[in-house]
Amino acid sequence: MTTPRENILRTLRREGFDDVPVDFYFSPSQIEAFRKRFGHDDYKAHLGVSQRDVCGALVPSFGDGHGLFGSETLPPGTKFDEWGIGHSKGSDAAVHMTRMHHPLKGARSAEEIAAYPYPVVDGSAADRFAKAVAGHHARGFAAIGQMTCTVWERAWYLRSMEDLMMDMMTEDEKAAVLFDKVTDISCELAALYARAGVDILATGDDIGTQAGTMISVEMWEGWLKPRLAHVIAAARTVKPDVIVFYHSDGVVTPFIEGLIEIGVDVLNPIQPECMDFNEIHAAFGERLSFWGTLGTQQLLPFGSPDQVCEVVRDRIAACGEKGGLVLAPTHMVEPEVPWENISAIVDTAREYSIARYSPGETDG
Amino acid sequence: MSEILEQIATCVERGKINAASPYPPDMKGQEGADELTRKAIDGGTAPTDILEKALVVGMQKIGEKFAANKVFVPDVLMAAKSMNAAMAHLRPFFQSGEVKRKGVFCIGTVQGDLHDIGKNLVSMIVEGGGWEVVDLGVDVSTEKFIEAVEQHPGCAVGLSALLTTTMINMEKTVKALKEKTPGTKVLIGGAPLTQEFCTKIGADCYSADPQGAVEYLNKLAA
Numbered sequence: 001m002t003t004p005r006e007n008i009l010r011t012l013r014r015e016g017f018d019d020v021p022v023d024f025y026f027s028p029s030q031i032e033a034f035r036k037r038f039g040h041d042d043y044k045a046h047l048g049v050s051q052r053d054v055c056g057a058l059v060p061s062f063g064d065g066h067g068l069f070g071s072e073t074l075p076p077g078t079k080f081d082e083w084g085i086g087h088s089k090g091s092d093a094a095v096h097m098t099r100m101h102h103p104l105k106g107a108r109s110a111e112e113i114a115a116y117p118y119p120v121v122d123g124s125a126a127d128r129f130a131k132a133v134a135g136h137h138a139r140g141f142a143a144i145g146q147m148t149c150t151v152w153e154r155a156w157y158l159r160s161m162e163d164l165m166m167d168m169m170t171e172d173e174k175a176a177v178l179f180d181k182v183t184d185i186s187c188e189l190a191a192l193y194a195r196a197g198v199d200i201l202a203t204g205d206d207i208g209t210q211a212g213t214m215i216s217v218e219m220w221e222g223w224l225k226p227r228l229a230h231v232i233a234a235a236r237t238v239k240p241d242v243i244v245f246y247h248s249d250g251v252v253t254p255f256i257e258g259l260i261e262i263g264v265d266v267l268n269p270i271q272p273e274c275m276d277f278n279e280i281h282a283a284f285g286e287r288l289s290f291w292g293t294l295g296t297q298q299l300l301p302f303g304s305p306d307q308v309c310e311v312v313r314d315r316i317a318a319c320g321e322k323g324g325l326v327l328a329p330t331h332m333v334e335p336e337v338p339w340e341n342i343s344a345i346v347d348t349a350r351e352y353s354i355a356r357y358s359p360g361e362t363d364g
Numbered sequence: 365m366s367e368i369l370e371q372i373a374t375c376v377e378r379g380k381i382n383a384a385s386p387y388p389p390d391m392k393g394q395e396g397a398d399e400l401t402r403k404a405i406d407g408g409t410a411p412t413d414i415l416e417k418a419l420v421v422g423m424q425k426i427g428e429k430f431a432a433n434k435v436f437v438p439d440v441l442m443a444a445k446s447m448n449a450a451m452a453h454l455r456p457f458f459q460s461g462e463v464k465r466k467g468v469f470c471i472g473t474v475q476g477d478l479h480d481i482g483k484n485l486v487s488m489i490v491e492g493g494g495w496e497v498v499d500l501g502v503d504v505s506t507e508k509f510i511e512a513v514e515q516h517p518g519c520a521v522g523l524s525a526l527l528t529t530t531m532i533n534m535e536k537t538v539k540a541l542k543e544k545t546p547g548t549k550v551l552i553g554g555a556p557l558t559q560e561f562c563t564k565i566g567a568d569c570y571s572a573d574p575q576g577a578v579e580y581l582n583k584l585a586a
Contacts, residue, residue: 090478093476097476119502170385210555297555334527
């Protein structure tokens with residue numbers, strides 16, 4: 001019998017499928033609602049998600065995070081991630097979201113940026129990753145190495161979008177130094193994941209907005225594409241068949257050809273509010289697979305279960321028998337998405353499972 | 365329009381801040397919005413003309429190009445930086461009352477939402493449209509919006525949201541603003557929003573891009 005791993009890898013390679021895979025990432029309040037409904041937290045198992053994450057190999061190189069911010073006073077309770085980026089809590093209404101504080105905002109020289117205490121990749125994580133991958137495989141799941149915010153977004157979070165864009169526009173070497181530092185770490189991490197045997201490498205950087213691309217194609221090609229290509233190559237050198245997933249919110253159509261060129265296999269999330277899935281599939285579906293496509297701005301929070309079913313059927317029909325589709329909300333499932341719409345995705349996807357048909361059954 | 369005003373407008377549109385800035389490459393070494401504005405003031409050009417016939421013109425051009433996807437976020441940022449360099453020279457004239465702006469626009473991302481890219485872009489373009497912008501920040505409570513309107517009587521208000529969760533809260537803020545300060549014009553924007561939602565919650569204007577917001581505001585001021 002085909003395992004969920006075998007099935008999802010087959011469909012991502014557009015070689016057909018036994019089941020249409022689904023994926024979900026719940027907000028904390030959705031997890032809480034799920035727990036109340038089912039008595040446990042494992043929504044991924046309940047909903048039949050085919051893959052499990054592998055992550056966490058970076059070790060911070062700083063002591064007290066406040067020391068990274070010079071004279072800037074951070075709100076009480078600010079926490080720091082491995083990169084030293086500060087995260088402070090918003091009002092109660094902001095629930096799980098945090099405000100970001102950029103340690104390299106206002107940095108004045110390339111030397112200052114070079115001297116920043118970047119995290120190091122923990123070499124001992126290799127064994128831990130390999131065990132995690134083996135564990136996921138033993139349970140029939142694919143293993144996905146999580147490293148989104150691969151180049152651009154990580155650099156932006158460190159430096160602030162405004163400062164980084166200014167550096168890029170003025171060809172200031174501060175931008176190159178920062179991007180190279182982040183890229184080196186991402187390359188090391190990508191190779192580590194590949195050595196551990198992950199099936200899928202999840203990369204990504206937001207380069208789209210609702211109305212158009214965030215930056216020009218020329219700027220992406222000059223600054224970001226070559227660096228992302230290095231990261232992908234670092235993984236492929238170790239594991240040539242690793243499937244490369246790339247995430248960017250918003251409109252990314254003008255970048256797709258370039259993404260395919262550097263080895264991206266799967267695009268996420270294809271927001272239907274600003275990208276027409278059928279058009280994208282018609283243009284790129286022979287060379288690219290898709291993960292997402294179910295809108296979290298209109299369809300899932302405000303649509304009916306019948307509308308969700310209709311969109312799911314349309315997506316599956318558009319991709320055809322080769323597959324190349326993992327159905328997923330285009331963003332974290334926020335509190336206002338009704339459970340009925342989540343079930344509608346899973347139930348409709350199951351209509352297309354070949355296991356529903358007994359051997360020898362024919363249509364007529 | 366005089367030559368220097370045209371030059372300043374071009375510097376703003378192209379994002380040429382000052383002579384030291386290497387951007388844009390084809391204007392390297394030339395004076396930017398900073399030096400040219402100083403020169404214009406010293407040469408006797410009316411500060412109001414600098415605002416209305418140079419800065420507003422340059423920012424309108426970049427805003428229109430941004431709405432048409434001909435330029436991108438970094439281009440708007442550079443234009444805003446150039447505008448700010450020029451504005452620094454106009455500040456004393458705003459303070460003395462010699463130069464008047466079209467009105468006050470108080471903008472913030474609604475409570476529960478910490479996203480600010482869209483809000484910041486709208487702030488830049490609206491300020492470039494000749495408005496005084498009061499940026500209330502992110503995660504702004506309804507009370508804070510009302511307080512801002514009380515401090516700036518007659519101002520227009522902009523509410524931004526990126527998430528459907530916080531978009532829903534927008535309705536409460538609009539309702540409270542309309543009750544407490546009737547007549548206040550409320551503009552809304554953000555990725556998940558639609559004209560239909562704007563009508564439903566009783567806001568006055570929805571725009572998918574910053575230029576639509578400034579065009580609506582300019583009609584109010586006309």
